[in-house]
Amino acid sequence: DTAVSQTPKYLVTQMGNDKSIKCEQNLGHDTMYWYKQDSKKFLKIMFSYNNKELIINETVPNRFSPKSPDKAHLNLHINSLELGDSAVYFCASSRASGRDRGETQYFGPGTRLLVL
Amino acid sequence: AQKITQTQPGMFVQEKEAVTLDCTYDTSDPSYGLFWYKQPSSGEMIFLIYQGSYDQQNATEGRYSLNFQKARKSANLVISASQLGDSAMYFCAMREPSFYNKLIFGAGTRLAVHP
Numbered sequence: 647d648t649a650v651s652q653t654p655k656y657l658v659t660q661m662g663n664d665k666s667i668k669c670e671q672n673l674g675h676d677t678m679y680w681y682k683q684d685s686k687k688f689l690k691i692m693f694s695y696n697n698k699e700l701i702i703n704e705t706v707p708n709r710f711s712p713k714s715p716d717k718a719h720l721n722l723h724i725n726s727l728e729l730g731d732s733a734v735y736f737c738a739s740s741r742a743s744g745r746d747r748g749e750t751q752y753f754g755p756g757t758r759l760l761v762l
Numbered sequence: 763a764q765k766i767t768q769t770q771p772g773m774f775v776q777e778k779e780a781v782t783l784d785c786t787y788d789t790s791d792p793s794y795g796l797f798w799y800k801q802p803s804s805g806e807m808i809f810l811i812y813q814g815s816y817d818q819q820n821a822t823e824g825r826y827s828l829n830f831q832k833a834r835k836s837a838n839l840v841i842s843a844s845q846l847g848d849s850a851m852y853f854c855a856m857r858e859p860s861f862y863n864k865l866i867f868g869a870g871t872r873l874a875v876h877p
Contacts, residue, residue: 677862677863679865681865686869687801687851687869687870688867688869688870689853689855689867690867691864691865694862694863694864696862701862702862702864734805736807738807740863749795749857749863750797750809750812751797751809751863751865752809753799753806753807753808753809754806755805755806756805756806756807758805
């Protein structure tokens with residue numbers, strides 16, 4: 647029944663490692679997003695895919711690489727993890743971008759990443 | 763410049779009372795969307811309410827209503843009959859005009875409901 651799911655929920659790893667976070671939505675939405683929430687609770691968009699096409703790519707280190715194998719999945723791979731990458735990463739999805747209520751984004755539960 | 767401003771880092775309210783959480787925004791685009799999300803201590807982001815810039819009436823969803831004042835560029839969230847479970851962080855967000863549905867978030871307001 648989960649609409650937007652993420653795995654893992656918690657991720658503790660060492661500096662320099664490479665890790666991936668997976669996201670899946672069963673809402674039939676066309677657009678998916680990655681957001682980062684820092685330690686001060688500030689939320690900022692990182693990437694967005696629409697039907698497997700990258701449409702938003704914010705100023706994010708190129709150690710972060712999103713991949714969308716199909717429109718129901720959006721993964722985030724992070725190379726050479728740094729201490730500053732510690733944060734909560736949220737996946738979200740919405741219907742195709744439109745100027746009405748359909749643009750509402752529904753969030754996954756978040757992945758809490760801690761880099762030691 | 764901040765596009766979404768939430769001036770109240772923290773608020774408290776007595777159970778069963780109403781509370782207003784402030785949000786002001788900045789855009790020159792005539793078409794935009796405004797959202798409120800709730801983040802309880804468990805961490806998930808829960809969508810509460812949406813207001814489109816062309817909507818004639820203020821949005822309402824159960825105990826949540828949005829006091830939309832377009833000329834003042836404000837979109838305050840009103841929670842009526844507060845419950846203990848309303849204690850959480852509340853985020854106001856705006857769909858960035860012409861930017862593929864990108865959401866810009868405010869810094870959030872932490873609401874504490876006291877019994």
